Every structure is written in C-alpha cells, then in structure tokens.
Amino acid sequence: MAQLDDLEEQGIYIFREAYRHFKQMCMLWSIGKDSTVLLWLARKAFFGHVPFPLVHIDTSYKVPSMIAYRDRLAREWGLTMVVGQNRQALAEGMNHEKGRLVCCRALKTEALRHTLDGSWPRLRMGADGQYHEEENREAFTGVIVGARADEEGSRSKERYFSPRDHHGDWDVADQPPELWNQFKTDFAPGTHVRIHPLLDWTEINIWEYIEREQIPIIDLYFDRGSGKRYRSIGCETCTAMIDSTAKSTQEIIVELRRTNVPERAGRAQDQEDTYAMEKLRRDGYM
Amino acid sequence: MTQPRDTMNIVIVGHVDHGKSTLVGRLLADTGVLGDGKLEKVQATCRRQGKEFEYAFLLDALEAEQDQGITIDAARVFFRTDKRDYIIIDAPGHIEFLKNMVTGAARAEAAVLLIDAKEGVRENSRRHGYLLSMLGIRQVVVVVNKMDLVGHDRGVYDQIVTEYRAFLAEVGIEPRHFIPISARDGDHVAKGSETMAWHDGPTVLSALDGFAKQPGRADLPLRVPVQDVYKFNARGDDRRIVAGRVEAGRVKVGDKVVFSPSNKVSTVASLEVFSAATPTEKEAGASVGVTLTEQIFVERGDVMSHVDDQPLVGTRLRVNLFWLGREAMRPDKTYKIKLHTAHSECRIAKIHRVLDASDLDATADKTSVERHDVADVVLATRQPLAVDLAAEIEATGRFVIVDDYDIAGGGIVREVLPDEAHQVRLEAKIREFEWVRGDIRSQQRAERFGHPASMVMLTGEAGVGKHAIARALEAELVETSHHAYLLDGKNVFLGVDADLAFDDRGGLVRRFGEVVHLFLDAGTLVVSTTNVIGLADHRTVQALISPFKMFIVHVGGTDESAPDGADLHLSPNTAPSRAVAQIVAELHRRGRLRTH
Numbered sequence: 001m002a003q004l005d006d007l008e009e010q011g012i013y014i015f016r017e018a019y020r021h022f023k024q025m026c027m028l029w030s031i032g033k034d035s036t037v038l039l040w041l042a043r044k045a046f047f048g049h050v051p052f053p054l055v056h057i058d059t060s061y062k063v064p065s066m067i068a069y070r071d072r073l074a075r076e077w078g079l080t081m082v083v084g085q086n087r088q089a090l091a092e093g094m095n096h097e098k099g100r101l102v103c104c105r106a107l108k109t110e111a112l113r114h115t116l117d118g119s120w121p122r123l124r125m126g127a128d129g130q131y132h133e134e135e136n137r138e139a140f141t142g143v144i145v146g147a148r149a150d151e152e153g154s155r156s157k158e159r160y161f162s163p164r165d166h167h168g169d170w171d172v173a174d175q176p177p178e179l180w181n182q183f184k185t186d187f188a189p190g191t192h193v194r195i196h197p198l199l200d201w202t203e204i205n206i207w208e209y210i211e212r213e214q215i216p217i218i219d220l221y222f223d224r225g226s227g228k229r230y231r232s233i234g235c236e237t238c239t240a241m242i243d244s245t246a247k248s249t250q251e252i253i254v255e256l257r258r259t260n261v262p263e264r265a266g267r268a269q270d271q272e273d274t275y276a277m278e279k280l281r282r283d284g285y286m
Numbered sequence: 287m288t289q290p291r292d293t294m295n296i297v298i299v300g301h302v303d304h305g306k307s308t309l310v311g312r313l314l315a316d317t318g319v320l321g322d323g324k325l326e327k328v329q330a331t332c333r334r335q336g337k338e339f340e341y342a343f344l345l346d347a348l349e350a351e352q353d354q355g356i357t358i359d360a361a362r363v364f365f366r367t368d369k370r371d372y373i374i375i376d377a378p379g380h381i382e383f384l385k386n387m388v389t390g391a392a393r394a395e396a397a398v399l400l401i402d403a404k405e406g407v408r409e410n411s412r413r414h415g416y417l418l419s420m421l422g423i424r425q426v427v428v429v430v431n432k433m434d435l436v437g438h439d440r441g442v443y444d445q446i447v448t449e450y451r452a453f454l455a456e457v458g459i460e461p462r463h464f465i466p467i468s469a470r471d472g473d474h475v476a477k478g479s480e481t482m483a484w485h486d487g488p489t490v491l492s493a494l495d496g497f498a499k500q501p502g503r504a505d506l507p508l509r510v511p512v513q514d515v516y517k518f519n520a521r522g523d524d525r526r527i528v529a530g531r532v533e534a535g536r537v538k539v540g541d542k543v544v545f546s547p548s549n550k551v552s553t554v555a556s557l558e559v560f561s562a563a564t565p566t567e568k569e570a571g572a573s574v575g576v577t578l579t580e581q582i583f584v585e586r587g588d589v590m591s592h593v594d595d596q597p598l599v600g601t602r603l604r605v606n607l608f609w610l611g612r613e614a615m616r617p618d619k620t621y622k623i624k625l626h627t628a629h630s631e632c633r634i635a636k637i638h639r640v641l642d643a644s645d646l647d648a649t650a651d652k653t654s655v656e657r658h659d660v661a662d663v664v665l666a667t668r669q670p671l672a673v674d675l676a677a678e679i680e681a682t683g684r685f686v687i688v689d690d691y692d693i694a695g696g697g698i699v700r701e702v703l704p705d706e707a708h709q710v711r712l713e714a715k716i717r718e719f720e721w722v723r724g725d726i727r728s729q730q731r732a733e734r735f736g737h738p739a740s741m742v743m744l745t746g747e748a749g750v751g752k753h754a755i756a757r758a759l760e761a762e763l764v765e766t767s768h769h770a771y772l773l774d775g776k777n778v779f780l781g782v783d784a785d786l787a788f789d790d791r792g793g794l795v796r797r798f799g800e801v802v803h804l805f806l807d808a809g810t811l812v813v814s815t816t817n818v819i820g821l822a823d824h825r826t827v828q829a830l831i832s833p834f835k836m837f838i839v840h841v842g843g844t845d846e847s848a849p850d851g852a853d854l855h856l857s858p859n860t861a862p863s864r865a866v867a868q869i870v871a872e873l874h875r876r877g878r879l880r881t882h
Contacts, residue, residue: 002292051518
C-alpha cells in the first residue's frame with residue numbers, strides 16, 4: 001500500500017500546513033466521497049479532531065439523504081457545520097431549467113463566494129443539532145477543497161495552495177511556483193487561498209482508501225437493489241445514476257478498473273460546453 | 287482485488303521543439319495507452335495541415351476520444367509498464383514557463399533530459415540540467431532524440447554525449463544513461479533499434495524501470511521539522527502533541543531527542559495516530575505526532591533530531607539559488623526565507639557569483655539576481671535556523687525565498703558560515719544541556735502565570751523616549767496581571783558587572799544576556815531598553831536567551847539605526863500611553879500574552 005501511504009502522509013502534511021497558516025480556515029464538504037475522504041484525512045492530521053468549520057453549500061436540490069447523512073456525521077464526529085445558500089436566487093425560482101451553468105453559477109459559485117467572504121448569512125449547527133444564523137461573518141482566508149487533478153482538465157492545472165483574488169477569481173495562466181513542500185502561505189488582504197490535499201489522488205485511490213480505512217461513505221454510491229448507483233453525487237436534478245450492481249467498496253474498485261467512462265460523465269453541467277468547468281472554476285467554483 | 291502498484295512521478299524536460307511531445311506520444315503509444323496507429327494519425331494530420339506536431343494536438347485528439355478511457359490532461363499524463371505506473375508531470379520547455387517547469391520538476395522522482403541530435407546542446411538544455419540539480423533530482427537519463435535526422439550517426443551522438451556529460455558533471459548530475467532515440471520511429475523508446483544497434487544500453491522504458499523508488503532517506507540521521515504543537519482540549523483530549531514530518535531517519539518511542547536551535551532535550555513518550563494501532567517506530571516520509579516525557583518549550587521551525595547527530599545552526603548561509611521573480615533580488619531588500627518549517631527575514635549579505643544558468647559563465651559585475659539567473663550568494667537570516675547541507679540531508683537543506691506574497695526563488699544550502707553569535711550560541715547550547723531543572727517546566731509555569739515568558743526590547747537613539755515607554759509598559763503589564771519586570775541594563779551593570787572593566791563589551795553583554803535568561807527561565811515578561819547594551823549586541827543577547835524570543839520595538843522609524851527587522855516601529859517621542867497600547871496589541875496578536 002506504499003502509494004496510499006504516500007498520498008495520506010502528504011495530505012496530512014498539507015492539512016497541518018494550512019491549519020498553521022490560516023487563522024480563518026474552513027473546509028468545503030460536499031458530502032461526496034472525495035470531501036468525505038478529505039474529512040477523514042483531517043481527523044488523521046489532527047488526531048481525531050476537526051478544529052475548523054466544515055462549509056456545505058446547500059442548493060436545496062441535493063438528494064435528501066445527503067442532508068441527513070451530513071447532520072448525522074456532524075453530530076457523531078463533533079464537527080462544526082456551517083451551511084450557506086443563495087436564498088435570493090431560490091426565492092426567485094432558480095433551477096436548472098434556466099440553464100445548467102446559470103443555475104450552478106447562482107446556487108453554487110455565488111453562494112460559495114458570499115458564504116466564504118461572510119457577505120451572506122451563514123447557518124451554523126448548534127449544540128441542539130439545529131441550524132442557527134451565525135454571528136461570525138469574518139471572511140475565510142484558507143479554504144480546504146477536495147479537488148483532484150484527474151477529475152477533469154481544469155483541475156489538473158491546480159497547485160496544492162492556489163491563490164484566489166479579491167473576487168475569488170483564479171488566474172490559471174500566472175500561478176506562483178510551488179517547490180518541494182513550500183506552499184503559498186502569504187497572501188494579500190482581501191484574497192484567499194484554496195488548499196488541495198487530494199490533488200494527486202485518482203478516483204481509484206479514493207476508493208482504495210475508503211476501503212482500507214473503512215470510511216462511512218454515503219450509500220448513494222452503492223447499488224441498493226435497483227441496478228443503479230451514483231458515481232458522482234450532486235444535485236438530484238443534474239446528476240444521473242449509472243448502471244451498476246456494485247454494492248460494496250470492493251465491487252466499485254473492481255468496476256472502476258474496467259471502466260472507460262469518465263467519472264463526471266453523469267454530471268450534466270460538464271457537458272454544457274467544452275470549457276464549462278474551467279469557466280466555473282475561474283469564477284470560484286470548487 | 288489486484289495488488290496496488292507503485293507509482294513514479296517523472297518529468298521530461300528539454301528545449302522547445304526538441305521533441306518532448308513526440309516522446310510522450312511514443313511512450314503512450316508503445317505502452318498501449320494509445321490505440322494502434324493513433325500517434326501516427328495525429329502526426330499525419332499535422333503534416334497535412336502544414337504545422338509542426340505538438341503535444342497539444344495529441345491532447346486535443348485524445349480529449350475528443352475520452353471514451354477510450356485514457357486519463358490525460360494538460361498537466362499530467364499516465365502510462366504504465368509491467369513494473370509500475372508512471373505519471374509524466376508537465377514541465378514546459380519555454381523559458382516563459384520556467385516557474386511551471388520548476389513546479390513540475392520539483393514533484394518528480396526522476397527526469398528525462400531531452401536533446402535534439404540535430405541542434406545539439408542548447409541554452410535550455412543547460413538551464414534545465416542546472417535546475418534539476420538544484421531541485422535535487424539525482425535520477426536522470428539523457429535522451430538524444432531525432433537521431434533519424436542525422437542519419438543515426440554515432441559520431442554526432444558521441445559528441446553530444448561528451449559535451450553534455452561534461453556540463454552536467456559541473457552541476458553535479460551524473461546521468462544513469464545516455465540513449466540515442468528516434469521518438470518518431472520509436473527507436474530505443476520501448477523497443478530496441480536495428481538502425482542504431484551500436485547502442486548497447488537500455489531503451490527509455492527500461493531505463494525508467496531501472497530507477498529506484500525509495501532513495502533511502504530512512505537511513506539518514508533523524509530530522510523532524512516541527513510543523514505545529516497541538517493541544518486541542520476538546521472532547522476530553524489533553525495530549526500535547528508535537529506534529530511534523532519525518533524528513534529523514536527513524537524515530538522510535540523512547541528515543542532521546544533534541545530540538546534545534548532551541549537545544550531543548552526530551553524523550554519520545556509516544557507516537558500518536560488516529561484510527562490505527564499505535565506504532566512504536568516511524569520512518570522518513572511519515573507525518574507523525576509525538577508526545578514527550580517532559581513538557582519542554584517547542585515551536586514550529588525547531589528540528590527534532592537525535593542528540594548525537596544534530597543539524598547545524600546559523601544565520602549566515604552560503605547558498606546556490608535560482609530566481610523566478612519579476613523583480614530582481616537585490617541586496618538592499620529584505621525577503622522571507624522558508625526552510626523546512628522555519629522562516630525568517632533574510633537579506634543577501636554577499637554576492638559571490640551570478641551565473642547565466644545556460645552556460646555557467648559567471649557575470650562578475652552583477653549586483654542583483656535577475657529573473658532566471660542562478661547565483662552563489664551568502665544569505666543573512668534574522669533568526670538562527672536549524673539547517674543541514676543539501677548535499678547531506680536534502681529536505682532540511684533547501685529553501686524558498688518569498689518576495690511580497692509569492693515564492694520568487696529557491697535554492698540549496700552549501701555551507702553554514704560562522705556569525706558573530708556563533709561562539710555564544712555554542713556556550714548557550716552547552717549550558718542548556720547541563721542546566722539543572724526543578725520539577726516545574728516552563729510550560730507549567732506559563733499555564734499557571736497565564737502567559738509565556740518573553741522579552742520586549744526597546745531600541746532607538748538616545749532621547750526618543752524609550753525609557754519612559756519601558757516604564758509605562760511594565761506598569762501596564764503588571765496592572766493587567768502579567769508577571770512583568772523592567773530590567774534596566776544599568777542595574778545589571780552596577781551589581782553583576784561590578785568586577786568587569788568598563789570597556790569589556792563582550793563580558794557586559796554576555797552577563798546581561800545571562801541575567802535576562804534567568805528571568806525568562808523563571809517565567810517573567812522582561813522589559814528592557816538598549817540604553818546600556820548596544821543595539822549591535824542584540825543578536826548576542828538573542829542567542830543567549832534562545833529559545834525565548836526577543837520582541838524588538840524600535841522607536842524612531844525606519845532610519846539607519848533600526849535593527850534588522852524590528853517587530854514594531856514607533857515614531858520618535860510617541861506618547862508612552864499610545865506606545866504601550868500599540869505594543870500590547872502586537873504582543874496579543876502574536877500570542878505572547880496568553881498561554882496556549
């Protein structure tokens with residue numbers, strides 16, 4: 001398991017560097033397999049603790065069991081849960097029928113940007129397990145994200161520590177060098193840094209790690225009798241299931257070794273245009 | 287489930303148009319990642335459209351056929367041999383993308399240096415060789431491509447080998463192999479070649495498979511740069527865990543360890559992990575957490591080692607560095623150096639040579655290091671750093687330089703030069719090792735007092751009001767329940783120094799430092815001014831009181847007399863109450879007024 005060990009050690013190292021350098025740090029938790037592995041790595045890095053808030057952007061179109069799973073783990077693991085949402089766009093009836101990219105931009109990118117910089121209300125899970133509007137509106141300057149380089153083209157150009165400007169924008173063409181384990185930990189006021197501990201992981205690595213560590217992943221990834229399962233999860237409206245009878249992590253690994261279909265093939269917004277993801281990412285999409 | 291396989295990151299570097307794309311394409315084609323004839327098809331399309339074949343076209347073509355299941359993107363390409371999986375990290379050949387090349391190459395375990403047989407050794411062939419050497423990549427194979435364009439002529443090949451081998455030797459790279467290839471025809475890439483049967487070495491693929499996966503860092507002396515010290519106090523957890531990565535060597539429970547440069551000694555009580563069996567030993571590569579038997583003061587930037595094989599400590603580093611910043615690196619500017627987990631302000635103290643990395647000709651009269659230059663310089667750091675020579679332990683012997691907010695250069699340490707505090711540091715180290723301790727540790731003291739021990743030193747010309755500020759600061763700190771004490775240099779001079787000659791500067795400064803050290807060891811917040819000991823001596827005092835840190839407040843703005851990197855600047859004759867408020871705010875910000 002030499003390779004998984006290497007990936008794990010590097011991930012832990014990156015987490016600890018980030019936590020040390022960013023006072024206002026958070027981690028994006030989409031409830032999917034990657035960011036749940038990321039959450040597990042955080043607990044490894046901090047010896048069972050997760051000493052920063054987890055931010056979830058709720059588009060309101062998520063598969064309902066995702067929210068239940070999120071809140072259950074939050075309680076069991078003692079997580080500080082923060083939820084953001086584009087209330088205005090939802091009130092005005094935003095949905096994917098207005099255009100997938102338009103919808104993604106409003107409900108994910110915009111909501112994320114304003115939740116991170118504190119300009120929109122944040123809901124925080126209290127001791128009672130309920131969500132309450134949070135007093136703290138300080139901007140997060142370090143944001144841990146579960147992006148992997150092999151997911152799709154634009155993510156492969158990322159650094160481990162990737163700066164975002166005042167508008168949350170990403171300048172792909174002019175990124176600072178990253179040498180050995182020295183990362184970009186100095187940043188101008190008003191900017192923030194995205195941190196990617198899983199950058200070098202592949203989809204199979206993720207599953208092998210879930211299997212090795214017995215991480216309690218959400219069951220949407222498994223076939224529960226219908227002969228279908230999710231390979232990538234997101235909004236119910238824009239994420240298709242794949243035909244698969246994989247009922248366990250092991251069966252998924254076997255299946256992945258044989259497949260030729262890209263991971264995000266079921267994610268409709270990617271198919272919208274060739275540069276869709278790069279465009280969304282430049283604007284601050286995760 | 288099949289056995290997980292090894293993965294190796296490699297980088298292919300070479301001058302623009304020396305055939306990097308074709309080689310990558312050929313590697314993919316010949317290892318079965320590309321379908322049969324795919325590479326030729328794309329090349330033919332390029333020829334038809336009258337354009338040079340480029341890697342990018344291959345990528346475009348592949349992207350259009352993603353249903354083939356090829357994992358490929360602009361920055362990384364995957365292929366596999368029977369032995370293991372490979373990731374080719376993109377390292378653009380064009381000089382404008384040098385920082386991307388460096389970023390890519392820094393992640394690689396091995397490199398292929400590519401040269402066009404027809405063009406021979408070019409500017410970037412040399413620059414890349416030099417950079418690979420500084421990046422610490424020792425596993426290198428040189429590939430002489432486009433042999434078909436020179437009629438597979440052994441003479442041409444031999445001449446390039448001789449020239450490039452000599453250059454690489456100068457920068458400390460000894461290639462494992464030189465291989466004559468034609469990426470276009472596939473000669474010596476994955477299989478042998480009839481036209482160049484005179485080459486009796488390996489193919490590119492077998493050369494790659496011959497590289498070692500583990501360079502054996504575990505057998506070096508132990509080095510664990512401290513990343514952080516955790517005490518979460520949440521969910522009933524009161525462990526105090528020193529976290530860091532084992533960069534070299536092995537650490538075991540029960541090991542006696544020392545932290546440099548603070549010289550604090552303790553013993554490893556446990557190796558902490560989450561959700562796994564508790565290990566008794568960890569080796570190079572592992573991100574560890576240790577608890578210690580004695581609660582000593584440890585902080586980020588310290589290096590944990592075994593007592594009998596410690597890193598060097600110094601403030602003057604002779605280094606080789608490369609510069610990527612838009613603005614040149616100048617001797618009159620202060621930068622930030624980041625070396626393992628330590629950082630400090632630094633300046634260029636001396637420029638020995640600035641090299642044009644492409645031909646290694648020294649440019650003697652250069653007074654700054656410009657973009658893409660490579661230089662041999664002495665760096666002076668404000669804080670003493672624990673460091674190794676890169677030739678001995680790479681991970682603790684290389685650094686980056688931060689200009690404003692971005693990494694703008696990097697390099698390796700070749701030598702640690704003695705500085706003015708060198709002798710004092712050695713004395714302090716011996717004292718620290720032999721120091722007789724009671725049962726109360728500084729951490730316990732800090733917890734009881736509510737703040738760690740530290741020192742605030744006010745500097746500035748005579749008559750700027752330092753003393754009044756120092757008095758007001760002591761009063762404010764005591765009023766707010768801190769164990770603070772105004773230690774006036776004159777009082778030390780009157781008593782402790784009564785037997786010393788007035789002009790025995792060294793003796794006066796040393797005794798002052800030792801007295802401060804006693805107060806700090808007793809947990810006090812010491813406030814003092816440079817009225818009696820000179821400003822120039824603050825380094826010596828700092829060396830004596832280490833690992834406690836001096837917080838320097840300079841009164842008088844950023845004039846000539848300002849010490850290197852004061853922590854806070856106040857304008858002359860600032861009202862004491864305002865000055866105190868500013869100092870206290872800054873001390874708070876740096877966590878010096880409460881125990882954590």
